[in-house]
Amino acid sequence: MSDYGHDLLFGAFLTPTAERPHQAVDLAVVADRAGLDLATFQDHPYQPRFHDTWTLLSYAAARTERIHLSGNVLNLPLRPPAVLARSHASLDLLSGGRIELGLGAGGFWDAIEAMGVRRLSPGESVAALEEGIEVIREIWAADKAGPVRVDGQHYRVHGAKRGPAPAHDIRIWVGAYKPRMLRLAGRAADGILPSLAYLPGGADDLAALNEHVDAGAVAAGRDPRAVRRLLNVSGRFAPTGTSFLDGPAEQWAEDLAGLALEHGVSAFILATDDAATIERYAAEVAPATRELVAAERSARS
Amino acid sequence: MNVRFGVLLTPGIEAPEAVVELARTAEALGYDLVMVPDRPYEPGLLDAWTLLSWVAARTERIRLAPGVLELPLRDPAALARAAAGLDLLSAGRLELALGAGSAWDAIEAMGARRLGADQAVAALGEAIDIVRGVLDAGEPRPLRHLGEHYRIPQVQRGPLPAHRIPVWVGGHEPELLRLAGREAGGWVATLAELPPDGFAAAGKLVDEAAREAGREPAEVRRIVVVGPDADPSALRTLAAEERVDTFVISTDDAAVLRRFAADLRDLPAAVPVVVRPASVRAKRRAGIDYDSVPPSLADTAVEPGDLEYARVRSTYLRGGAPGLVLRPRTVAEVVDALAFVRAHPHLPFGVRSGGHGISGRSTNDGGIVLSVAALNSVEVLDRDRRLVRVGPGARWTDVAAALLPYGWALSSGDYGGVGVGGLATAGGVGWLAREHGLTIDHLRAVEMVLADGSVVRASERENAELFWGVRGAGGNFGVVTSFEFQVDEVGDVGFAQLVVGADDPAELLVRWGAAIEASPRDVSGQLIMGRPRPGRPHVAQLMAVVDAREPETIIERLRPLASVGPLYDQNVVLIPYAGVMANAADGYHQGQGEPVSRSGLIEHLTPEVARAAADLLAGGAVHWFQIRTVGGAVSDVPPDATAYAHRSANFSLVVMGSVERRLDAAWAGMAGHVEGLYLNFETGTGPDKVAAAFPPATLARLRELKRRYDPGTLFRDNFTVDPQEETR
Structure with a gap:
């Protein structure tokens, strides 16, 4: 049982469909007005039915006021890290500090390779991600002396200028499932962002995920609490409860509070493209979950 | 056509909101274009693409262009997708300006490979092919590009942008100028970087290369970036003698923008810019006088060589290859469109609303299609009588959604993607038919453009016989531009x-x-x-x-x-x-x-x-x-x-x-x-x-009725009633 004590975040995981060009933007506006904390977008640059996620995210940021936005997660092999760092810093400045960086090592290698990028082995892609994170953090470190110098196997940045510094401390959340990637997240990232649907054992797998992240953090001399545990979830509102996140809002709150208290998940990002579901999630599920978790935390302490 | 004016912003990181505000000021002053310099190695500037996307969301009319993109730091296929997306989000306002790379030390420091000048231009040439290839979503085969600088085994094309995004080339190197002449839709020059009289010489190179490639020089727009202290009379001369059609003022000062707007408003361009290049005109079909498309429709018309053709050629169940798709946005434009159709009596002619119909013919092979998709408004006229006015281009799902807040509905076929026009002139067998009748039974009046171009209203009181005919055989008599329905209370x-x-x-x-x-x-x-x-x-x-x-x-x-x-x-x-x-x-x-x-x-x-x-x-x-x-x-x-x-x-x-x-x-x-x-x-x-x-x-x-309203059978491809044949 682990609870890292983070405040809870609730977000939407939106499909960046290009066929209705404004759908995802409109849903981000709905999420913003409904009071969700995060609007996040898938990133599959090889998929022509989708928007370029960065363009969409920038546009949506300009149409929203309060909500934070991030890729979920951005495909590093198809997005050079130095450019990624500057574009995130730029948008963070434009949006008044509302941008976070969800980052992945690349999942669909056939499609990535077809775009002209060399295929990496799982081990190589972990190393590349670590180098990418280093490049990004170095670019953001505008006040450090001297130019950026990262001499990696996959990314070499020799003498690039530092900056701009983002408006706020942009969090790097890594899409991670396997031990090596989880340990890397523990060492170098601010959070992990897996999807519940991709965990073969479901929520039970979260304990093992946490162990790897914690081990990575401790080995690097970090407090495991420095790494937020985010989770993409999907569900359905129904009058009577049948299974996990399939039932009324009160049951959702209990399900999510369980994940928070049991496995330390502190950000629940709901995959949906339905405005009414987003509104209900924000209005009914988020406050009830927060209440349950707060009550249990104070009881424990 | 007048010379266009743009502003080139300097997007400093210190005051991002001021940069955005200047873009909005330019839009309010009537400027045509906002350009954002791309220097991804320069930490003092906002990232160009990010800022451009942001500005797109905060403006409505002004066109947007990066100026010019440092290609060595951008992947062309990814750039093309991003461009298509931004074009869709901004409703067709994006123009692309690409450069071969300028600040090579800084580019290399960012991790990209340094190229020689000629190599860089060659890489840019390949990149243009890739960008255009990805944008050409109507082409069913994936794009494959195995060049010297880019090797893309197989990339899916698309998304299809909202319009044919122009691809310009920026720079002054001779090889680059030749590339602009051969390939580009425009050449972006920076006056301050050219020697005195250098512009004419550079322009000559572009023109020569264009001619050698079988293009008209006027196919290559001339976009010139000038400083805030540029002399208006010098700009007039450049416009008149050097065919410059777009001036982009590099400034961060709204007062400068106001001054240029006042000094140079309505400056005529020397020659009309050729909107459709030779490669597009080569795909034109016989028998259509493309050059006489009414000016009101020219911008929105789509012909076979256009990128947007993929979006309009076919209908729901029928493949098509029309020679021209006219897309009027107003009743007056429908009148113009029908005048053009009257001049082409020998061609197939389809009228399209939602393009869902299996009967009638709303696409064809080599003919004209008049699409009323843009006439898609839904408005309530009289709340007490539940009277609504609907454009023929609206889809029934949109109508149903618009009526929902009132607790109203109009029985209208069973599929939401069907357009209003085709259904509401024929019948309309829907989910509420037994209770509320056909869609046409709710029709109280129409406004329509007749074959001779006159605009009439028809109802039980005005043109009553025509109103009778519209309700079941409407396609025979004209193009309905709005329908007035009395709808039902349906929970x-x-x-x-x-x-x-x-x-x-x-x-x-x-x-x-x-x-x-x-x-x-x-x-x-x-x-x-x-x-x-x-x-x-x-x-x-x-x-x-x-x-x-x-x-x-x-x-x-x-x-x-x-x-x-x-x-x-x-x-x-x-x-x-x-x-x-x-x-x-x-x-x-x-x-x-x-x-x-x-x-x-x-x-x-x-x-x-x-x-x-x-x-x-x-x-x-x-x-x-x-x-x-x-x-x-x-x-x-x-x-x-x-x-x-x-x-x-x-x-x-x-x-x-x-x-x-x-x-x-x-x-x-x-x-x-x-x-x-x-x-x-x-x-x-x-x-x-x-x-x-x-x-x-x-x-x-x-x-x-046909004898009276369409004796020449202008409306000929949708169950034409022969005006002469006697009833058997």
Whole structure:
């Protein structure tokens, strides 16, 4: 049982469909007005039915006021890290500090390779991600002396200028499932962002995920609490409860509070493209979950 | 055409909001373009693409361009996708300016490989091919590019941008100028970086390269970046003598923008910019006088070489290759479009609203299509009388969604992607038909453009005979530009989808028909069957809408329908009518080939009719068999009240096949059991179909109307009533 004590975040995981060009933007506006904390977008640059996620995210940021936005997660092999760092810093400045960086090592290698990028082995892609994170953090470190110098196997940045510094401390959340990637997240990232649907054992797998992240953090001399545990979830509102996140809002709150208290998940990002579901999630599920978790935390302490 | 003006911002990181505000000021001052420099290695500047996307969301009209993109730090395929997306989000306002790379030390420090000047231009040439290739989403094969600088094994094309994004090239190196002449839609020069008189020499190189490549020099726009202290008279000279068509003022000072706007407003361009390059004009079809497309329509018209052609060539079920698609946005533009059509009497001519129809012909091969998709407004005229005005280009899902907040609905076919125009001029057999009648029964008035270009209103009081004809044969008399409907109060409805066994299709049809006829009018629906497949149970899908709010009533109404055969599956939901209609697919139509269907109206599903229908299905020539319910309120309207006259039918049958000859042979057994047909479900053409759609008395009236309103048969491809032929 682990609870890292983070405040809870609730977000939407939106499909960046290009066929209705404004759908995802409109849903981000709905999420913003409904009071969700995060609007996040898938990133599959090889998929022509989708928007370029960065363009969409920038546009949506300009149409929203309060909500934070991030890729979920951005495909590093198809997005050079130095450019990624500057574009995130730029948008963070434009949006008044509302941008976070969800980052992945690349999942669909056939499609990535077809775009002209060399295929990496799982081990190589972990190393590349670590180098990418280093490049990004170095670019953001505008006040450090001297130019950026990262001499990696996959990314070499020799003498690039530092900056701009983002408006706020942009969090790097890594899409991670396997031990090596989880340990890397523990060492170098601010959070992990897996999807519940991709965990073969479901929520039970979260304990093992946490162990790897914690081990990575401790080995690097970090407090495991420095790494937020985010989770993409999907569900359905129904009058009577049948299974996990399939039932009324009160049951959702209990399900999510369980994940928070049991496995330390502190950000629940709901995959949906339905405005009414987003509104209900924000209005009914988020406050009830927060209440349950707060009550249990104070009881424990 | 006037010279265009733009502003080149300096997007400093210190005051991002001020940068955005300046772009908005430029827009308010009437500037045409905002450019954002791309220097990804320069930490003092905001990232160009990010800022451009942000500005797109905060502006409405002004065009957007990165100026110019440092290509070595951008992946061309990813750039193309991003460009298409930004173009879609900004409703077609993006222009792309690409550079071969300038600050090579800084580029290299960012991790990119340094290239020599000629190599860099060669790489840019490849990148342009890749960008254009990815944007060309109408091309079905994936893009493959195995060049010296870029190797892309296979990338999917698309998304299709909102317009043909111009690709410009920026710089002054001779090789680059030659590339601009050969390939680009524009050349971006920075005056301060050229020696005095350097512009003319550089421009000459561009023109020569264009001519060598078989292009007209005017195909290459000339975009010139000037400083805030540029002398207006020098700019006038550049416009007049050097064909500069766009000046971009590099400034961060709104006062400078105001001054230029005042000094140089309405500066005429020396030569009109060639909108469509030779490569596009090469795909033009014979017999169309493209150069005389009315100016009001030229910008939005689409021809075969245009990128947007993929979006407009085909309809829902029919592949097409029209020579020209005109897309009027106003009634006046419809008038202009019809004038152009009148000058092309020999060509196929289709009028398209939603492009969903299987009958009529809203696409063609080599002809003209008039698409009214842009006339898609839905507005409430009179709340007390529930009177609404709807444009012909609206889709029924949009109409249903717009009426939902009022608690209203208009029965309108069963699929939300269908356009208003094609349905509301023919009939409209929908989910509320038995209770509320056909869509045309709700029509109170139309405004339409007639064949001669005159705009008239028709209702029971004005042009009453025309109004009669529009309600069932509207496509014969003009292009309706707005419909006024009186709609109904409709709350949530029960929507049922049932699957029942159909091992004996004839028996099922008889039982279902009897159940429907015995049902109160608040029940409407349909039955769908496919061809029987060996080894699998034969089933029918039954769908029904029950206009009732109480679950008990809905269940009571559905019980007789659910017991017409063994029930295999059921799904019943209580949703708004708009929810039932929210079933339209996204994206544009990509129909292929030519659908084949036959329509017939049926009074009762007697054992004889059902036997014939079952034989038809068993024959194998039919792969889609669907019966919709009419009757009820539809039959309350006298046959002579509208041009849709077959009012006594209770059922409307449509079958689809693959081969017309086979389908007709199979249909022969059914033909004796149907009484007339509904135009919108019939793909057959010719006088016999027209005669089957309209009883003799109706047809005689329609001929008279045709003689009066369209004696030259301008409207010729949608069940034309021959004005001369006598009623048989």
